[in-house]
Amino acid sequence: MKKRGFLFRKSVDIAVRAFSALAVALAAAAMLWIFWELFARGGAALSWSFLTNPSKPYGIPDGGVANALLGTVFITSGAAVLGVVPAVCAGIYLAEFRDTPKLSAAIRFAANVLMGMPSVLSGLFVYTVMVAPTGRFSGLAASVALAVIMFPVVMRTTEDMLSMVPYALRESALALGMSRMRTTLLIVCRSAGNGLLTGILLSLSRVAGETAPLLFTALFADSWPTDYFSGPTANMPVLITEYSTNSPFAAMHAAGWGAALTVTALVFLVNMTSRILFREKHHGN
Amino acid sequence: MAIKAKAENLNFFYGGHQALFDNNLEVEANRITAVIGPSGCGKSTHLRIYNRIFELYRDQRAEGRLMIDGVNVLDSGVDVLELRRKVGMIFQKPTPFPMSVFDNVAYPLKLHYKLKGGELNDRVEAALRGASLWEEVRDKLKSGGLALSGGQQQRLCIARAIAAEPEILLMDEPTSAIDPVATLKIEELMLELKSRFTIVIVTHNMQQAARISDFTAFFYKGRIIESGPTGTIFTAPSNPKTEEYITGRFG
Numbered sequence: 114m115k116k117r118g119f120l121f122r123k124s125v126d127i128a129v130r131a132f133s134a135l136a137v138a139l140a141a142a143a144m145l146w147i148f149w150e151l152f153a154r155g156g157a158a159l160s161w162s163f164l165t166n167p168s169k170p171y172g173i174p175d176g177g178v179a180n181a182l183l184g185t186v187f188i189t190s191g192a193a194v195l196g197v198v199p200a201v202c203a204g205i206y207l208a209e210f211r212d213t214p215k216l217s218a219a220i221r222f223a224a225n226v227l228m229g230m231p232s233v234l235s236g237l238f239v240y241t242v243m244v245a246p247t248g249r250f251s252g253l254a255a256s257v258a259l260a261v262i263m264f265p266v267v268m269r270t271t272e273d274m275l276s277m278v279p280y281a282l283r284e285s286a287l288a289l290g291m292s293r294m295r296t297t298l299l300i301v302c303r304s305a306g307n308g309l310l311t312g313i314l315l316s317l318s319r320v321a322g323e324t325a326p327l328l329f330t331a332l333f334a335d336s337w338p339t340d341y342f343s344g345p346t347a348n349m350p351v352l353i354t355e356y357s358t359n360s361p362f363a364a365m366h367a368a369g370w371g372a373a374l375t376v377t378a379l380v381f382l383v384n385m386t387s388r389i390l391f392r393e394k395h396h397g398n
Numbered sequence: 399m400a401i402k403a404k405a406e407n408l409n410f411f412y413g414g415h416q417a418l419f420d421n422n423l424e425v426e427a428n429r430i431t432a433v434i435g436p437s438g439c440g441k442s443t444h445l446r447i448y449n450r451i452f453e454l455y456r457d458q459r460a461e462g463r464l465m466i467d468g469v470n471v472l473d474s475g476v477d478v479l480e481l482r483r484k485v486g487m488i489f490q491k492p493t494p495f496p497m498s499v500f501d502n503v504a505y506p507l508k509l510h511y512k513l514k515g516g517e518l519n520d521r522v523e524a525a526l527r528g529a530s531l532w533e534e535v536r537d538k539l540k541s542g543g544l545a546l547s548g549g550q551q552q553r554l555c556i557a558r559a560i561a562a563e564p565e566i567l568l569m570d571e572p573t574s575a576i577d578p579v580a581t582l583k584i585e586e587l588m589l590e591l592k593s594r595f596t597i598v599i600v601t602h603n604m605q606q607a608a609r610i611s612d613f614t615a616f617f618y619k620g621r622i623i624e625s626g627p628t629g630t631i632f633t634a635p636s637n638p639k640t641e642e643y644i645t646g647r648f649g
């Protein structure tokens with residue numbers, strides 16, 4: 114047998130390395146470019162009043178984004194409350210209770226279809242069942258729409274994370290006389306804890322940026338989001354879209370960039386904090 | 399001698415596949431019974447009937463009777479949680495829970511008993527001492543159970559199992575994933591523990607079986623070929639298969 118030359122293997126190695134380095138550089142460059150544009154265009158709009166004042170119609174001075182920020186927090190939290198708990202329960206059912214394999218397979222299939230659905234459909238759906246019948250846009254409707262988007266993702270993540278916990282751990286918990294429910298909640302979920310939380314946070318931060326479903330549900334308002342349950346509610350994604358694409362005025366464009374920068378900074382901050390928190394917890398174990 | 403547990407015509411099925419055939423075995427109280435036999439002969443399967451842990455899997459089924467203290471624990475009326483308090487189990491690989499060393503032991507205790515703070519601490523300490531682990535972990539009770547070495551983790555699992563005061567301890571190859579020094583520690587521990595518990599241990603290590611057990615049962619292809627005092631089984635087995643296995647000619 115003829116041996117492959119050292120030089121050949123070496124050059125393949127170099128080529129593969131160069132290719133992956135290039136790919137990483139491209140991705141990083143794209144990200145940096147986005148940051149650069151955000152800072153260059155949005156930096157000027159940022160000020161204390163921009164962050165603390167509510168938005169105002171064009172022409173009125175001292176408009177801000179505080180109401181939209183708060184609205185987004187409300188809407189996303191609402192989605193978390195409505196979506197995460199049932200989705201985690203459903204994931205637990207799929208992973209832990211294998212008595213109904215056919216039903217489980219059907220649920221998984223449905224979840225996969227839901228995940229592939231364009232997010233705007235979820236907005237339309239909630240519009241037809243909640244907004245149109247009552248004649249009211251609301252933050253709550255937006256939360257429902259986002260919860261619908263989150264549900265299949267969180268459910269499958271939960272199932273995957275729990276399935277990674279070795280069966281030996283379940284057996285040793287049961288062997289100590291723990292009930293099935295206790296074993297699931299206190300031992301299995303706890304072991305999967307970090308992965309589970311990361312998955313939930315990731316899907317939350319993904320839906321927090323959804324725009325299309327909000328156009329049919331929360332809409333927008335220049336007021337503080339006191340009408341979360343019954344009226345149009347300010348939020349960041351719609352504010353950015355409106356200011357940047359539906360307004361002819363340069364001042365609005367600048368505010369749109371400022372809002373985009375604010376959101377990006379916020380996402381960055383949330384990401385970093387959760388990373389630090391999880392790392393500390395990990396070391397503790 | 400008192401009989402603690404008694405298998406009567408036990409058969410076991412994994413779905414359509416029968417893994418145990420008419421197992422009959424008497425387990426004496428406060429003695430160590432070793433279960434030996436070639437890989438796949440049904441040792442673990444047999445053990446997993448005693449605490450009904452196999453019921454976690456839907457397609458697994460046991461037939462026959464398993465008497466513990468004169469009660470057939472396979473009866474549907476038996477309280478499984480109480481049965482599992484009474485019959486503890488140690489697995490091949492240590493499985494500490496993702497919590498502190500203290501909580502690993504305290505958790506099962508709190509599950510079965512109402513204890514006050516000081517009482518709980520005392521019981522946890524007693525269990526850790528019982529598993530000869532106390533000296534090694536007394537300064538890191540608050541740190542995670544997963545941060546211990548493999549041998550320490552296994553002794554933590556033993557402490558956890560004996561904390562709730564079981565009467566029978568099932569051990570499925572408890573030392574196969576552990577170094578020789580830690581193995582010796584655990585063997586010494588078993589000899590100490592047998593004054594308080596009835597122990598059934600599965601092992602692939604003939605020397606270990608000879609060193610620590612009082613009785614030995616030899617499994618072959620799902621059947622118990624021979625059982626009796628360890629001395630007799632090892633020096634004068636009545637079945638040629640037993641002798642072949644013990645002298646290392648197969649398995």
Ligand SMILES: Nc1ncnc2c1ncn2[C@@H]1O[C@H](COP(=O)(O)OP(=O)(O)OP(=O)(O)O)[C@@H](O)[C@H]1O
Nearest residue numbers: 412415417435436437438439440441442443444602
């Ligand atoms: N989950 C399972 N599903 C189907 N068959 C199984 C399952 N577990 C074990 N078996 C079968 O049951 C028989 C006995 O297995 P068991 O695990 O009890 O053997 P063992 O004596 O403990 O072997 P080892 O010494 O390798 O641990 C084997 O033939 C095995 O293939």
Ligand SMILES: [Mg+2]
Nearest residue numbers: 441442443570
């Ligand atoms: Mg086995």
